[in-house]
Amino acid sequence: MALKYWLIIATLSAILVRCRVLSSKKELKPSALVYPTPVVLVTSVDENGRPNICTLAAVGILSGKPPHVGISIRPSRYSHGLISRTKEFVVNIPTTDIVRETDYCGVVSGRTVDKFREAKLTQMKAKKVRPPIIKECPVSLECKLKDVIKLGSHDLFIGEVVNVDVDESVLGSSGNIDYGKLSPVTWNPITGEYHGLGKVLGSEGFQKRK
Numbered sequence: 394m395a396l397k398y399w400l401i402i403a404t405l406s407a408i409l410v411r412c413r414v415l416s417s418k419k420e421l422k423p424s425a426l427v428y429p430t431p432v433v434l435v436t437s438v439d440e441n442g443r444p445n446i447c448t449l450a451a452v453g454i455l456s457g458k459p460p461h462v463g464i465s466i467r468p469s470r471y472s473h474g475l476i477s478r479t480k481e482f483v484v485n486i487p488t489t490d491i492v493r494e495t496d497y498c499g500v501v502s503g504r505t506v507d508k509f510r511e512a513k514l515t516q517m518k519a520k521k522v523r524p525p526i527i528k529e530c531p532v533s534l535e536c537k538l539k540d541v542i543k544l545g546s547h548d549l550f551i552g553e554v555v556n557v558d559v560d561e562s563v564l565g566s567s568g569n570i571d572y573g574k575l576s577p578v579t580w581n582p583i584t585g586e587y588h589g590l591g592k593v594l595g596s597e598g599f600q601k602r603k
């Protein structure tokens with residue numbers, strides 16, 4: 394009798410899986426695998442104004458109005474202490490042209506190395522914060538630290554965007570950023586490889602327009 398019920402349940406489950414009512418997806422252990430995110434170069438300064446650059450992939454949009462972004466940094470990073478103390482940072486968006494410099498700033502620490510000098514990147518004065526913007530990055534978001542949330546391996550730094558610096562070369566005819574001209578870098582957290590973006594697949598709302 395029990396065997397009969399078991400067979401019925403097994404048959405029904407197989408039908409539901411086939412009809413995609415029951416999930417047939419595999420479960421992986423929980424991990425923060427949001428992909429793709431842009432790789433960014435975050436600049437900060439110490440109390441004497443000495444600047445540093447740190448490569449980060451843990452970055453995201455947090456709010457539109459007023460504009461906020463988030464970056465997650467391990468407490469062991471030199472940049473973690475700098476931003477905690479001086480409370481300002483700039484999120485610079487590098488392009489595929491400077492992927493080598495971007496990688497370099499993610500494998501050495503500003504505690505021992507002047508990354509602007511070694512990576513041959515150029516400082517430019519920001520308008521509203523002390524950390525410099527990076528000339529070679531076409532877009533830079535100047536941020537004031539709003540809050541820090543301790544999460545575990547990384548702490549989330551919430552920054553209010555107080556100014557955006559953009560190269561004319563990545564502006565479109567509307568005066569806004571034309572991301573097609575930007576060529577950002579993304580990073581695969583599984584393989585550690587850097588990628589550029591692919592071809593345009595459609596534009597926002599293209600499923601609803603006639």
Ligand SMILES: Cc1cc2nc3c(=O)[nH]c(=O)nc-3n(C[C@H](O)[C@H](O)[C@H](O)COP(=O)(O)O)c2cc1C
Binds near residue numbers: 472495500
């Ligand atoms: C592609 C890439 C992404 C990275 N993303 C992060 C990140 O999101 N958070 C973090 O704490 N470190 C990240 N790192 C590591 C730091 O960039 C690295 O430890 C750096 O040397 C820290 O510099 P600092 O000590 O001068 O602050 C990343 C490194 C690379 C190469």
